[in-house]
Amino acid sequence: MSKPTGPYPRMSVDATGIGVVSHAGTALLLRTAEKTGLTSALPKALAPWRKPLASHDPGKILLDLAITLAVGGDCLADISQLRAHPEVFGRVASDPTVSRLIAALAADAPTAFAAIATARRVARAHAWAAAGANAPDHEIAESHPLTIDLDATLVTAHSDKEQAAPNYKRGYGFHPLCAFVDHGDGGTGEPVAMLLRPGNAGANTAADHITILHDALAQLPFDPGYRVGRKVLIRTDGAGGTHALIEYLTKRRLSYSVGFGLTDTMVEKLALIPADVWTPAYDADSTVRDGAWVAELTGLLDLSAWPDGMRVIVRKERPHPGAQLRFTDTDGLRLTAFVTNTSRGQLPDLELRHRRRARCEDRIRTTKSTGLQNLPLHGFDQNRIWLAIVQLACELTAWTQMLAFGTDPARRWEPKRLRLRILSIAARIIRHARRTRVKLAANAPWVDLLIAGLDRLNTLPAPT
Numbered sequence: 001m002s003k004p005t006g007p008y009p010r011m012s013v014d015a016t017g018i019g020v021v022s023h024a025g026t027a028l029l030l031r032t033a034e035k036t037g038l039t040s041a042l043p044k045a046l047a048p049w050r051k052p053l054a055s056h057d058p059g060k061i062l063l064d065l066a067i068t069l070a071v072g073g074d075c076l077a078d079i080s081q082l083r084a085h086p087e088v089f090g091r092v093a094s095d096p097t098v099s100r101l102i103a104a105l106a107a108d109a110p111t112a113f114a115a116i117a118t119a120r121r122v123a124r125a126h127a128w129a130a131a132g133a134n135a136p137d138h139e140i141a142e143s144h145p146l147t148i149d150l151d152a153t154l155v156t157a158h159s160d161k162e163q164a165a166p167n168y169k170r171g172y173g174f175h176p177l178c179a180f181v182d183h184g185d186g187g188t189g190e191p192v193a194m195l196l197r198p199g200n201a202g203a204n205t206a207a208d209h210i211t212i213l214h215d216a217l218a219q220l221p222f223d224p225g226y227r228v229g230r231k232v233l234i235r236t237d238g239a240g241g242t243h244a245l246i247e248y249l250t251k252r253r254l255s256y257s258v259g260f261g262l263t264d265t266m267v268e269k270l271a272l273i274p275a276d277v278w279t280p281a282y283d284a285d286s287t288v289r290d291g292a293w294v295a296e297l298t299g300l301l302d303l304s305a306w307p308d309g310m311r312v313i314v315r316k317e318r319p320h321p322g323a324q325l326r327f328t329d330t331d332g333l334r335l336t337a338f339v340t341n342t343s344r345g346q347l348p349d350l351e352l353r354h355r356r357r358a359r360c361e362d363r364i365r366t367t368k369s370t371g372l373q374n375l376p377l378h379g380f381d382q383n384r385i386w387l388a389i390v391q392l393a394c395e396l397t398a399w400t401q402m403l404a405f406g407t408d409p410a411r412r413w414e415p416k417r418l419r420l421r422i423l424s425i426a427a428r429i430i431r432h433a434r435r436t437r438v439k440l441a442a443n444a445p446w447v448d449l450l451i452a453g454l455d456r457l458n459t460l461p462a463p464t
Contacts, residue, residue, distance in 0.1 A: 021085050024427030024438055028453050029067055030088075032400040036127040037463035038063065038392075041119035049104055049112070056093040061101050062116070062389060064092050069371035069393035070415070071423050076102070076376065087429045087436055106381035116388045117219065120395065124190075125221035126463040127399040134402055134411075136183050137222065142230035143344070145255050147182040148192065148216050149360035150236040152203060153368070155375055162380040167199035174375060175201045176387065177208050179216035180363040182235075182356075183402070187411050189363045190398035191391045192219040196375075196384045206244035209236070213248070230255040230342070235357040241339065243306070250307040250341065257354040260312060260337045267335065269300040270314065281315055282352045292317035294347045297337070309341045315351055366414050370394050403460065404453030421446040422453075 033039050043050075043059030050058050067089070068079045076098050083092035093101075105112040128135040140146045157164040157173035164173050179193040193215035195208060202208075213234065220232075234249055238259030249256045273295050281292035297312045316333040338354045364372075371390040375383040397415060405411040413421070425444045430437040440447050 019429040021088055021427045021429060021438065023071055023081065023085075023423055023425075024088065024440055025423040025425040025450050026067060026071055027088065027438065028400050028404055028422065028450065028457070029070055029396055031454060031457040032127075032396060032403060033063060033067075033123075035130060035403065035457055035460045035463065036123040036399055038119065038123040038396070040463075041122040042116075045115040045119040046105075046112075048115075049101065056091065056097055058101055058105075059119070060090075061093045061098055062392065064089065065098070065389045066392035066396055069390060070397050072369075072415075072419055074371055074374055074376070088438070102377065102382055102385055105385050106379055109381040109384060112385065113388065116392075117215070120392065121219050121221070123399075124192075124219060124395070127403065128221050130460045131402050134187070134406060136181050136187070137220070140231045142255065142342075145231050145233035146220070147184075147233045147235060148213075149180050149182055149189075149357055149363070150177065150209060150212065150216075150234065150240060151180075151357075151360040151364060152177045152197075152201075152239065153364045153372075154199065155368075155372060157199075157375065161375065161378050161383070163198045165199040168203070171199065173199045174383075175199050175203075176372075177201075177212050178360075178364060178367070179212050180360055182359055183398070186407060187402060188366070188398055188414075189359065190395045191363070191367065192216040194387050194391055196380070196387050204239040204242055206242040206248075209240050209242075209245045210248050213245075217252075233257060233353075235354065235360070237357065246310065246339070247307055250309070255340070255342055257338055257340045257342070257350070257357070259354075260339045262314070262335060262337050266297065266301060266312075266337075269297060270295075270316075270335075272300055273297070278316070279347050281317065282348045284352075284355075286349075286352065289317075294351045296347060306339075307341075309343070310339050311341065311343075312337060312339050313347060313351060313354075362414075367394055369415050370397065400453075404457050405449075406456065408449070410449060410453075422450050425450055 042063055043057045046058040046062065064079055064082055065076065068082060071081070073079070073081065077095055079092060079098060082089040086092070128137055132138065137146050152175055154167050154169060154171060155174045155176060156171055166172050167175055175197045177195040177197060178191060180189045180191050182189050193212045195212045197208065230253070233255040235257045236259065238261050240258045241260045246256070246258065278293035278295045280288045281294050283289045292315065294313060294315045297314050301312060303310060314335060314337045316335050319334045340350060340354070342350060367390065370393050371386070375386055377383050377386055397418065401411045401413070425447055426441045428439045430439055440450065
């Protein structure tokens, strides 16, 4: 026998192992689905699509697809990863059965979307109630609102798909608009609405912003109605700075913080602001940022055409090395502005709150690693169903972190890290005394965190 000279041990490999599960950490997602009532809400909502004598429930199929995306899948066929382990995931539908369900849901798309949205709202209510102080709606008020971020992204289509179109960046595909609930500094976030649009859809189309905002508000466990006050904050970039959207937000009596484009006339008014009025801006950690200042421009502008209560706040800062200035920038300083109807609070705090809208870009990036990177189906309504499954996968991941990890740093892990450290932990299936036991790999570095998360989920009451 020769001694190995390479850096890795020499081994013999075959495919005869049995009773092995490669993604046993996914038990966290399964237990979260049970504790939030998603395992019962989805089958109930999709009952009209279940055929007589059918072996597979439509709700279970959609939940299996969501779990597939949560562990890293990016197409319908990746559900085979779950099908290989019936001891953990139960009976999983075949690829043709999955495809037929997607086609059936897309054939009656409005009704299917409404059904899935109903199940998601029910599960969200259970998840937030079980999270207690860790829930995003815990003790919300005008000074501490629940925040919904709106933003759009581009999804490339690598083949000819229904309603795919060229976009403003000379690409080709789709331009979905997304809404996310921000979990704050201690958490991540979860999608509450997504609107699939052709690639040539406008970035500042007010009608689309109003549509997705209406869908997002309908997903909140409490009824926002028209008397929600300022307890819900809507944040978006300059694409939302339109008369129609600001008027809608004012009519709904919502708080808002919206990017605002400065005109040449507005920039000229900045010269009227005394130097001592400019207040130092804050860094992300709420400390004074060198070379950045904020001031309010409201009193110097004619805002009669805009809703009452709208304030215009401007930030000026020294640009980063190599950054190009725009035509509206003056004196070598980068100028940005936003509008808000929040009447209380220091200007640096309001400006920092608005800049934290950048978390939405992180949410979009992690959503793209959970199925949004590619819309795999040909039909537009089929891809809308896919988008609903993507939201389920992201919500299930966010609820798992919120309920299983609490204040542990793992609650802020992005999907790639969560998959590597927790969901990919392997196990061995043991059957004894008519019971199935899952023996997790004892040498997995993060197995203790997985066990602690399961224990925490087990203590939660069953949804009623």
